[in-house]
Amino acid sequence: MNDDHPETHAETHVATHDRGRVPAGEATGRAPAAEPDPRRWRALWVCLVAGFMTLLDVSIVNVALPSIQTGVQATPSDLQWVVSGYALAFGLTLVPAGRLGDVLGRRTVFVVGVVLFGLASLACGIAPNSTLLIVARLVQGAAGGILNPQVSGLIQQLFRGDERGRAFGLLGATIGISTAVGPVVGGVILDGLGEQRGWRWIFFVNLPIAVAAVALALRWLPDPPPRDPNRHVDADPLGVVLLGAGVLGVLLPVVETGRGGAGVPGWVALVGAALLVAFLWWERTYTRRGRSPLVDLALFHVPGYASGAAVGSIYFGGFTGIFFVLTIFFQQELGYSPLLAGLAVTPFAAGSALTSAIGGRLVSRFGRSLVTGGLTVVLVGLVAVDVVIAAVHDASLGWWLAGPLLVAGLGSGLVISPNITLTVARVPVERAGTAGGLLQTGQRIGTAAGIALVGAVFYSDAAAGGALDASTALRVAAALVAVALLASALDLRGRRRRERGMPLPGR
Template sequence: MTPTARRKVLAVGLVTAFMSLLDVSIVNVALPSIEGGLGLDEAGLQWVVSGYALAFGLLLVPAGRLGDARGRRGMFVAGLALFTGASALAGLAPGPGWLIAARLLQGAGAGIINPQVSGLIQQLYRPEERGRPFGLLGAVIGVSTAVGPLLGGALIAGFGAEAGWRWVFFINLPIGVAAIVLGWRWIPAGEPARRREPLDPVGVALLGAAVLLLLLPLVQERQWTSPAKWLLVPAGLAVFAVFAAWERRYGRTRAPLVDLALFRRRSYALGSLLALCYFAGFTAIFFVLTIYLQTGLGYSALLAGLAVTPFAAGSAVASAAGGRLVNAHGRRLVAAGLATVLAGLAGTVLALHLAPGRGAGWAMALPLLVAGLGSGLVISPNVTLTLAEVPVERAGSAGGVLQTGQRIGTAVGIAGVGAVFFNRLAASGGDWSAAVRPALLVTVGFVAVALAAAVADIRADRRAQDRAAGEPVGAGTPH
C-alpha cells in the first residue's frame, strides 16, 4: 500500500475513533439538560453514561478477534453503521427507555470500531513506523476525552437547553455517513485465507460474562445500595479464571479468542496494567471536575468545558511529540509523562485549595495544562510499546484486550473517585470544595500505581540488557 493510501486509512480511522471516544465524555455536561427534557431519574442518567461504557467494553475483544479472522474493513464499516444509526435514535429519543437503549447500541458500535483502528495500524505500518500513527491515536484518545465537555457545552449554548442535548448525538451523523463511504473505499479488504478461522464462541461468552460481572457493580455503584453487589466482583474473577483455562485448552488446536501467551511478554503485560491504572485516574478527573464546576460552583456547561480545555490542549501538543520520541526513549518516556501528570494533578489540588470559589477555573488552568502535557507522553507511547511485539494476525484481539482494560479502569476510577467525592460531600454538609480535593487525590493514587508499573518495566529492561551484555546486574550504563 502506498504512503498516500495508508494516510487515507489512518485519517478515516482516527476521525472515527475520535467520534466514538468523544461520546464517552461529551454527554456529561448534557446530563442536566437531558434530565429536564426527558425527566430521567438519577438511575436513568447513570445508565446514559455508564451503559455506553458497559456495551463498549463488552464488544472490544470479540470485535477485535472478528476483525483479525474475517477482515477489518467489514467490521469497521458495520460498527460505524451501528454507531451512526444509534446516534440518530438517541437524538430523536422521546423518552428515557429509548435513550438508554440507543446509548447501549452506540456503545456496542464503538466497541466494534476501536479495535479495528489499532489493528489497522499494526497491519499497515512496520514496527519502526508505528510511533507516529500511534502518537496520533493517543492524541485522539486524550483530546476526545478532554474536549468532550467543551464541545457538549458549546452545542447546548448554541442550540439551547431543550435541543442542545439532542445535537450532542446528531453531530455524529454527517461524520459517520462520510466515514462509512470513505472507509469502504479506502480500507483494504481482509485476506480470504484467514476468513475461515474459527471464532471461539465459548470464549466469547465466558469473557463477556466476566467483564459484565466486573463492570456492572461499578456502573451501578450509586444505584445499588446493598453491599451484596460487590459479590459480583469475585464472581467475575472466577469466570475470568474459567475463561483462562478454556483459552489454554482451546488454543492447543485452534486460534483462541485471546492468546494468553501475550501476557508472557513483559511489554504487553505491564503496558496493559499501566493503561488500566492510568485510565482509572485520567478519566475520573473530568467526571469530578465537571460536576464540581457545574453543580457546585454554578458554571454553565460551556464554561465548565472551557475550564478543562487546558488539559486537552496540553495532551494534543505532547501526543505528537510522544509519537516521535517513543522509539528512542521507550518506557522512560512514559514514566516521565506519568510523573508530569502527578505534578499537574498535585498542582490542581493545591489550586482548588487556594481558590475554592468561582475563580477555580482560572486557578487550575496552568496545572491542568501541565497534567495534559504529561498525559500526551503516556497514552500513545504506552500503546506503541504495549503492542510492539504483538503478531499482526493477533493485533485486533490484543488491541481489544488493551482497550477493555482501559474501559474497566475507567469504570473503576469513576466508581471509586465518585464514591469518595459524594461521601465527602455528604459528610461536609454540602461543601463542594472540601469534596473535590480528596476525590482528586484518589486519581493521584491511580496514576502513582501506573508510574510504579512503568518503573518496574524499566528496571526489568535494564536487568535484561545487563545480562545480555554479560555484566553484573546494576553495573550497566543508566537508561
C-alpha cells in the same frame, strides 16, 4: 517474561527491546514489506475520523450531564450509567470484535461498527427517558468496541518502524483533540439551542461524521482478505460467553456504586472473577486441543505486552475521572454555564493533544522512560490541582486551575500513545486486532471502574445533603495515577536489569 516465546524467537534487537524502545524494522521480527501500501496515510485519517467520533462523544457527554439530568429526570446513578455503561459495553465487545477483524477483514468490521454507532447516536438523541437513553448508550458503547480494535489493527498492518510510532502519535493527538474540543462544542450547542433540547444534539452531531467515515472507509481502507470456502472460522463461543459474563460480573457492582440500597451485591463480583478464571482455563484447554482460542494467552508472553496493558488500564482508571468530576462540579457548585465548564477543563485536553504527536516521535528513542516521565508530570499537575481547590472556593477557580490542568495534560500526552506503541510493538500483525482489543478492554474496564469509584466519592457527601466533594474525588484519581506510575517504574527497572544481564528479583 519469556523472551524465547515462539512469536518473538526471531527477534534480533533484544537490547533495544529491553530499553522499551521500538525497533526500527518490522516489530514482529519479519522483514518489512518492500512496498508499503500507498493508501496507508489516507486510511489512517479514516481511522482517526472514526476514533475522533467515539471519543468526542465521551467528552461532550460529560459537559452535558447536568442538562441530561434535568431533561430526562435522571438520578446520579443514571448519570454514572450514561458514562460508565458506555465504557462497560465498549469493553465487552472489544476482544471478540478484534478477533473478527483479524479473521474476516478489518475494513468490514470497521464499517459495521461505524454504522451501528451512528444509529445508536440517533437513538440517544431521541430518547424520551433515562432508561432508553442508557440502553442506547450501551449499544453505542458496543459499537465503539467493534470499530476501535480495527483502528489499532490497521495501524499495525499498514505501518512499520518509525512510521508506526508516528501513526500512533497521531492517534494519541486525536484522542487529545477530541477530548479538548468536546466540552467546548458541547457547551456551544447547549448555549445555542438551550439546555432542555441542546443535549440531544450532542448525539446528533455524530451522524454526519459516521456517514463520512463509512464512505471514506469503503474507498481507502485495505480490501478484506479473499474468503477461503474451505476455511472454518473458529468462533470459540464458550470463550466469548465466559469472558463477557466475567467482565460484566466484575464491573456491574462497581458501576452500580452510588445507587444506594438497590445496588448489585458484592458477591456478583466474586462470581465474575470466578468466571474469568474459568475463561483462562478454557482458553488454555482450547489451545491444547489444537483450536484457535478467542484470546491467545501467548500474547502475554510477548515482551512488553502484559506490563504495558497493566499501566494503561490503571492510568485510564485515574485520568478519565478528572473530566467527570470537574465538569459537573463547575456547573452545579460554581454556577458555570456548560460552555464555561467545557472551557475550564480544556487546558488538560489541549496539553495532551500537544504532546501526543511529539510522544509518538520520541517513543522509539526513549521507550518506557518517556511513559514513566509523563506519568510523573501528570501526578505533579494533579497535586497542584488539589492545592488550588483547597485554597480557592469561588467562581475564579477555573482560571486558577488552568495552569495545573495544562501541566497534567502535557504529561498525559506522553503516556497514552507511547504506551500503546510500546505495548503492541512486538505483536504479530495477524494478531494485532485481538491484541488491540484486549489492550483496550483493560482500558475500558479501568475507565468504568475508575469513574464509578471517583463518582461514588464525589457524590458521597451530596447523598447526605452536603456539597459535592470534588477535592477527595480528585485525590482518588491522583492515587490511581500514582499506582500506574509505580507499575511503569517497576517495568522500566526490570527492562534495565535485563539490559545489563542482571537477574530479576526472585529468579
